[in-house]
Amino acid sequence: MKIINSCIFLLLSVFISGLKAQERDSLLTKDEVIRRALNENYGIRIAENRVEVAENNQSILNSGYLPSVTGIAGTTYDLNNRLTEPEEGESLEQTGVENNAYRASVNLDYVLFDGLGRFYNYKSLREQYDLSQLDARETIENTVLQLMSVYYEIARLTENIEVLQQTLEISKERETRASYQFEYGQSNNLAVLNARVDVNNDSVVLLQARQDLSNTKRDLNVLLNREITAIGFEVDTTVGFIPKLQLESYLDRAAANNVSLLQIEKNMAISAYNIKISKSGYLPAVGLTGSYGWNKNRSAATAFFPGSTTTTDGLSAGISLSWNLFDGGQTIVRVRNAKIDYANQELLREQIKLEVKRDISNALNEYENKLFIYKIQEENVSTNLNNFNRSREEFSLGQITSIEFRQAQINLLNARTSLNLAKYEAKLAELQLLQLTGQLLNVEL
Structure with missing residues (x-):
């Protein structure tokens, strides 16, 4: 008998361990999502292929320095x-x-x-390769931001469903209580009907939330190039925020790390080389x-x-x-146009600097406001929870009506869902700020 009990215990242990392993496997973490996106996302793969093309272009085989045989x-x-x-x-x-x-x-x-045209063209190709890497980085940043936006939406809906499930359970308890009271003649049938209506409404809201969650999971699968119907996974709902001092250091270095500013600097370098390439037509x-x-x-x-x-x-x-002593003025025109293009790049750089400064300022204010709202919503949930608990006690004692109890229940539901919304909006605002400072790919999300 002891041997049988031991075997049963062992089988149960293995079975429970298997269930726990499946639960762990069904959890899709942020790191796993980003890692898969870097390998499978179509936009990122296309950007990486463009980098490879630029790398081929800037090699010695495309420089013109090798002879032709x-x-x-x-x-x-x-x-x-x-x-x-x-x-x-x-x-x-x-x-x-x-x-x-x-x-x-x-x-x-x-x-x-050849008048140093080949020399400056080779340098221009190297700058174009660096620019392609920045373009790929911009694509990755935008994809990660879009990816985390969908990921956190799944997390928000997941937490909302938990809140809605709790609300539905409370409504069902109220319906059961009202039914018992009606059976024993302590209340009329109106209380039962009101409770049943609230149960139906809560069920519909929960059903719609589950549908929204399934749709959002499919959106995430598209970004990750996964099977569309594979929605049986969960996401990590924990959210952390970057310390203020660390964020301030990122803001101080934003001008040196913002991808748009780095791109315009590379474009200016390419334009400067184009001027020198055009001038090579003056030489033999x-x-x-x-x-x-x-x-x-x-x-x-x-x-x-x-x-x-x-x-x-x-x-x-x-x-x-x-030595082309005179080519009809074509070289002169090319040089003039190259100088105009460089002047346009200078103007564009000043415009982008101003826009980036504005975007960072707006994003910082948005982030600070979202954090403040998040803290207020935490206090609001605490207040509504106390109010609901007191209302629940008074309702059980018959000191308040079902309508007053329902209002307290709705207030708590709204407070909790608003808290979830504020939390993830604050996190997304932080991610947008990190992107503008050029640190989105350097921090743990």
Whole structure:
């Protein structure tokens, strides 16, 4: 018997451990969500591919610093009829005269100097690669912000459902109490009907909240490239806020870390190089050529010469200089336009600086207001909870009506759902502020 009991206990332990493991597996944490998004989100994957293209463009293979080597080979075959009529002597007519020629060569071309256009183009490509990384970072930041917005909405709806379930249970208890009172003649049927109406209303609100939760989970699955119908997961509802001193340090370094400001700086560097690339058209170009060739010609005999085969091979090299003294003014126009583009980038930089400063100021005020509202809502929940508990006691003693008790219940429900909303709105406001300061990807969410 002891052995049987031990086996049953062991099986129950394994079963309970399995359930706990399933519960842990069904919890989708913030870190897991972000990690999966970085690997599976379509927008992020496209941005990473663009970075890879920019990396290929800024490699030495695309710089123009390497020579070009070409191999050429060919053959020709001639079949002719020939009539030779010398001034003295008899004419000679030949039919089916064959001539063959074979040739092959390896040619090298290298630009020694092109007015430094190649040099500045290479530097511009490196800046474009850095810019593509910033573009990818911006895509990741926007995706993470969108992702956490959906994630926290799931968390808010989850907590709201818990509140609505508690509200429904209280309404059911009130209906049961009213039914007993009616059966024993302590109240009329109106109290039962009112309680039943409240139960139905609470059930409908809970049903709608569960539907909203399912829809939001599907939204998250789309962002994570998961199976749409896989909504049997839970999310972490804990929320923490960054300490004030740490946030102030982020604000002090916002100008150096904001992605929009970093992007405009890279665009200005690219525009500056475009000016120098355009100016390279004023300078001469020096090129080097070299080749190794092999030729073989076989000619048929003529009236005066016997047939012969000639084979030649050898090296050749040369250097060339070209200077476009006047190209119709095209270089002048390119330089002027490049300078205008740089001036526009300077204006755009000042505009973005002003806009970023405004956005950070607005986001900071929004965050502080949301935190203040969150603290007020905490106090409001505490007040309404005390009021509800007292109302519940008085209702059980028959000192207040069901309508007054229902009002206290609704007030507590509204206070709790408002608290959940304030908490997650404050967190999202913090995330938006972190994005503007360039720290969204550097902190634990």
